[in-house]
Amino acid sequence: MKKILLACAGGFSTSMLVERMKESARAKGIEVMIDAVAESDIADQTPFDIIMLGPQMGHAEGDLAAEYPDIPVTTIDMMDYGMMNGDKVLDTAIELMEKGA
Amino acid sequence: MAGSAEWRSKIQKASTKIQKNTYISAISNGLMALMPILILGAIFSLINALKLEPYQNFLESTGLKDYTSIPATVTTDVIALYAVFSIAYNFATQHKQQGFSAGILALMSFLLVTPKGLLDDGATKAFGYSWLGAKGLFVAIILALVVGKIYTFVLEKKFYIKMPKGVPPTVEKSFAALTPGFIVAILMLIFSAIFAATKYGNMHEFVFSIIQLPLTSLGGTWWAMLICIFVIHLLWFFGVHGTLVVYSVVGPIWVALGLENLDAYQRGVEGTHIIGSPFFPVYVLIGGAGATLGLIIAMLFAKSTRYKTLGKLAIVPSLIGVNEPVIFGMPLVLNVRFMIPFIVTPLVSSGLAILLTTIGVLPVLHGIQVPLGIPVLVNGWMNGGWRVSAFQLVMIAASFLIYYPFFKKADAEALEQEQQAEAAAAGKEKGGIPNAQPVS
Numbered sequence: 001m002k003k004i005l006l007a008c009a010g011g012f013s014t015s016m017l018v019e020r021m022k023e024s025a026r027a028k029g030i031e032v033m034i035d036a037v038a039e040s041d042i043a044d045q046t047p048f049d050i051i052m053l054g055p056q057m058g059h060a061e062g063d064l065a066a067e068y069p070d071i072p073v074t075t076i077d078m079m080d081y082g083m084m085n086g087d088k089v090l091d092t093a094i095e096l097m098e099k100g101a
Numbered sequence: 102m103a104g105s106a107e108w109r110s111k112i113q114k115a116s117t118k119i120q121k122n123t124y125i126s127a128i129s130n131g132l133m134a135l136m137p138i139l140i141l142g143a144i145f146s147l148i149n150a151l152k153l154e155p156y157q158n159f160l161e162s163t164g165l166k167d168y169t170s171i172p173a174t175v176t177t178d179v180i181a182l183y184a185v186f187s188i189a190y191n192f193a194t195q196h197k198q199q200g201f202s203a204g205i206l207a208l209m210s211f212l213l214v215t216p217k218g219l220l221d222d223g224a225t226k227a228f229g230y231s232w233l234g235a236k237g238l239f240v241a242i243i244l245a246l247v248v249g250k251i252y253t254f255v256l257e258k259k260f261y262i263k264m265p266k267g268v269p270p271t272v273e274k275s276f277a278a279l280t281p282g283f284i285v286a287i288l289m290l291i292f293s294a295i296f297a298a299t300k301y302g303n304m305h306e307f308v309f310s311i312i313q314l315p316l317t318s319l320g321g322t323w324w325a326m327l328i329c330i331f332v333i334h335l336l337w338f339f340g341v342h343g344t345l346v347v348y349s350v351v352g353p354i355w356v357a358l359g360l361e362n363l364d365a366y367q368r369g370v371e372g373t374h375i376i377g378s379p380f381f382p383v384y385v386l387i388g389g390a391g392a393t394l395g396l397i398i399a400m401l402f403a404k405s406t407r408y409k410t411l412g413k414l415a416i417v418p419s420l421i422g423v424n425e426p427v428i429f430g431m432p433l434v435l436n437v438r439f440m441i442p443f444i445v446t447p448l449v450s451s452g453l454a455i456l457l458t459t460i461g462v463l464p465v466l467h468g469i470q471v472p473l474g475i476p477v478l479v480n481g482w483m484n485g486g487w488r489v490s491a492f493q494l495v496m497i498a499a500s501f502l503i504y505y506p507f508f509k510k511a512d513a514e515a516l517e518q519e520q521q522a523e524a525a526a527a528g529k530e531k532g533g534i535p536n537a538q539p540v541s
Contacts, residue, residue, distance in 0.1 A: 009345045012473065013425035016418060040130050055429055056342035059113035063121060078340070082430020084414055 003033040004093045005045055006076075008054030011038040017054075017076075020086025021093075030094070050097050052076050052089065072096040105339075105435050112339045116346045123195050124246055129349035131188030131245065132356060136470070138183055139356075142176030143469040145169060146367050147483060173367055177360055178230055181237035185211040185245045192249030198256055202278060206285050207248040211241055213289040214296070214304040232305040235360035239313040240305050242353060248285050255281040313357065320354035321376045323455045330385055330451055334444045337390045340434040344381075344390060355381065362468030372465045375458045379466045379484045382422060384454040385447045387477055387496050389424025392446040394477065395500025397427060399508050405515035408508075420476040431511075438511060442504045449503070450496040463488055 004021070006014035014036035021034050037045055039057050042064070051064055051073045058075040065073040074096060080088045120126060149169040151157075160166040176183075189207030190200035212228070215237070220227050232240070255261060261280035264273040292304055301307035319325055329347050336343030348355075355378045362372025388394025397419050400412025408431075415426040433439050457463040464485040471480040477497075481489035 008425070009342045010473070012423050013418070016423075016426075040126070040133075054425065055340055055434070056337075056345075056425065059117045059341055060121075063117065078429040078432055078434060082426050082428065082432055083411065084426060084430075 001031055001033055002050075002097055003035065003048040004050050004052065004090075004097075005042065005048040006034070006036045006052045006054070007039045007042055008036070008057050009039060011036045011041070013081075014054050017081065017084050017086060017089060020084050021090045022086075024086040024090045028090075030090070032090075032094075034090075050074070050093055052093060055081050072100065109339045109341075109435065112336065113341055116336060116341045120346050120349050123192065125349050127188050127192035127195060127246065127249065128242055129352055131184060131191040132352055134187045134191070135180065135183050136472075138176045139180065139470040140472045142173045142178070142180075143363060143471075145172035146177065146363055147467070147469055149173065150367055150369065173363075174230075177234065177363055179233040180235065180360060181211065181233050181241040182208065184238060185241035188242060188245035189249040189252075192246060193253055196249075196253040196257070198253045202281075203249050203252040206252060206282055207245045209282075210244045210248050210285055210289045211237075213286065214240065214244070214293050216303050216305065235357045235364065236309055236313070237305055238353065238357045238360070239316075240308045243308065243312075244289075247288075251285055251288070252281045255284065317354050317357050317374075320351055321358050321374050323376070323452075325351075326376050326380070326451060326455070327448060330447050331444065334391060334447060337428065338434065338440055338443065340429075344386075348381075359466075359468035359470065362465060364468075366467040366469075372468060374468075375455055375465055377466060377468050379469055379471060379480070380451070380454070382471055383466060383481050383484055383489065383493070384451045384496075386422045387447075387450060387493055387500065388419045389422050390428065390447075391424070391433060391443040392450055392496065392500045393424050393427050393433070393443075393504070394419055394497050395446070395502070396431075396442070396504035396508060397424070398497070398501055399505050400427075403508075403512050403515075405512050405519055407515045407519065408512050421474050422477070423473075439504075439507055442507050446500050446503050449499060453496075454492065457492070463492055 006018055006021075008014040018034050018036045025032050025034070035045065035048075039053070039060055042051065048071070050071055051068060053061055053064070053073070053075045055075055055078045061073055061075050074092070076089055077092075079085075080092075120129075149160075149166070157166075160169060185207045186204040190204035193203035194200040215228060215232050217226065217228055219225060231237075256277065259277075261277045264276065296302065296304045296307050299307065301310065329351055333343035333347045336346055355376065358374040358376060359378030359380075362374050362377050365372040385392065388397060397412055397415050400408045401416065403409040403412060411426060411430045415424060415430070418424065418426065428434060431439065433443050454463060458465060466484040466489070469484050471483060475483070478490045478493055481493045
C-alpha cells in the first residue's frame with residue numbers, strides 16, 4: 001500500500017488535514033496510508049511514497065527533494081491547506097505519486 | 102504585491118539557512134526532545150507548590166508533600182544533564198553517526214568539568230545541584246556541540262589508529278569508538294585545569310558569567326522580546342514558520358529564564374524574569390501566531406459562507422494555539438490588508454503584559470512549560486493564577502476589536518463574490534455566460 005507522509009513544524013496542523021484526507025480516501029474507496037509528522041522526524045518514517053509539506057515548512061522542500069530523490073516532494077497549496085481541503089490534497093498526492101519524482 | 106513571491110523565496114532560503122544549520126538545529130531539536138521532561142517537572146512543580154492553603158495543608162498532613170516534591174528535583178532541577186545528552190545525540194545523528202555514543206560522551210564531559218566535593222560528613226562524594234539545572238544549561242549546550250563535533254569529525258575522517266592486518270575488524274571498530282572518548286576526556290581535563298587557574302575556578306562559573314548571564318539578560322529585555330515577536334510575524338507574513346525559526350535561536354535563553362523562575366516558584370517566591378519560556382504561549386500566541394483568536398471569533402459571525410466555514414473549522418485548534426487554517430485559509434500570508442493587525446495584535450498584548458508585570462498588576466509567570474493541548478486561559482492560570490487568565494480574556498477581546506475593521510471589509514467582499522457566483526450560476530442555468538469564479 002502507498003504511504004503519503006505530511007510534515008509540518010510539529011505535525012499538529014498537518015494531522016488535522018490527514019484526518020480530512022482519510023475521510024476522503026474512505027469515501028472514494030482508495031486504499032492508502034496517510035500520516036503526519038514533525039519535519040525533523042521524517043527520516044524515522046521510511047518507507048513512504050511522497051512527502052507533502054505544510055506551506056509554513058515550504059522552505060525545507062529543496063533540501064528534502066535532494067535527500068529523497070526517488071519520490072515526489074511537494075508543498076501543499078496554501079488555500080487547500082487553510083481550508084483543510086482533504087479531497088483536493090489527496091487527489092494531488094495520488095497524481096504526483098503516479099507521475100513519480 | 103509585485104515581487105512578493107521573489108521576496109518570499111529569499112526569506113525562505115534565509116530561514117532554511119538558520120533553521121537547518123546543524124549547530125542551531127541540534128540545540129533546538131535537542132531541547133525539543135526534552136519537552137516531556139520539562140513538562141513533567143513543571144506540572145509537578147505546580148502540584149507541589151500551588152498556593153492554596155487548604156490544599157497545602159492537605160499535602161503536609163497526609164505526607165504527600167514528601168513525594169510531590171521529588172519529580173522536579175530529578176527533571177527541571179537537573180535539566181542540563183538531559184540537555185547535554187540530547188543535543189549531542191541530535192548533532193551526531195544529523196551527521197549520520199551514532200547519537201547514543203556521542204550523547205554519553207557529552208554527558209561524561211559535562212560531569213568532568215562540573216565541580217565535585219564531599220558532603221559535610223566528609224566521606225560522601227557529591228555533585229552540587231547548582232550547575233546541573235538552568236545555570237548549567239549553556240555549558241551543556243557548548244559541550245554537547247564540542248563533543249558532538251569531535252566525535253563526528255574523528256569518525257568521519259577515520260582519525261584513529263589503524264590496526265595491522267590480521268586483527269579482527271571488530272577489534273578495530275571498538276578501538277575506533279574509544280578514540281573520540283579519550284580525546285574528549287583529555288580535552289575536558291585540560292579545560293578543568295585551565296579554568297581552575299583563573300579567578301572563576303571552574304568552567305561553569307566562567308561560562309555562566311561570561312556567556313549565559315549577558316545573553317539571558319539581553320534576551321530577557323522587553324525590547325528583545327518585541328523585536329523577536331516582530332520578526333516572527335514578519336516571517337509568518339511571508340509564509341515561513343517564524344516561531345520555529347526564531348525559537349531555534351533564542352529558545353535556549355527563554356528556557357533558561359523560565360527554569361530560573363520555576364525554581365523560584367518551587368521555593369515559594371516570585372521569579373524575577375518577566376520574559377521566560379511561558380511568556381510566548383501565554384501572552385503572544387493567544388490563538389496562535391498573530392493572536393488570531395479574536396479574528397476567528399469574528400469569523401463565526403461572518404456573513405459570507407466562506408469565512409463562516411473557515412471560522413468553524415479553525416476555532417477549536419486555535420484555542421490550543423494551532424491556527425494554520427486561518428493563516429493559510431484567510432489567508433494572512435502575503436495578505437497586505439491583514440498585515441497590520443497580524444503584526445500589531447501580538448505586539449500590543451505582549452507589550453501590555455510586560456508593562457503590567459513591571460508595575461505589579463500581573464504576576465511574573467511561574468515558568469511552567471505548558472504542554473500543547475492546554476487551551477488559552479488555562480495555560481495562563483497555570484502560570485500565574487486568575488489575573489493572567491483575565492488578562493488573556495481582555496486580549497482576546499482586543500484581538501477581536503483590532504482585527505474587526507479589516508475583517509469586515511474582507512467579509513463583505515467575499516459575500517459579494519458569493520452572490521455574484523450564485524447569480525452567475527443561476528444565469529448559467531438560463532443559458533447565460535458565467536463571469537465570476539465560484540467560491541468553494
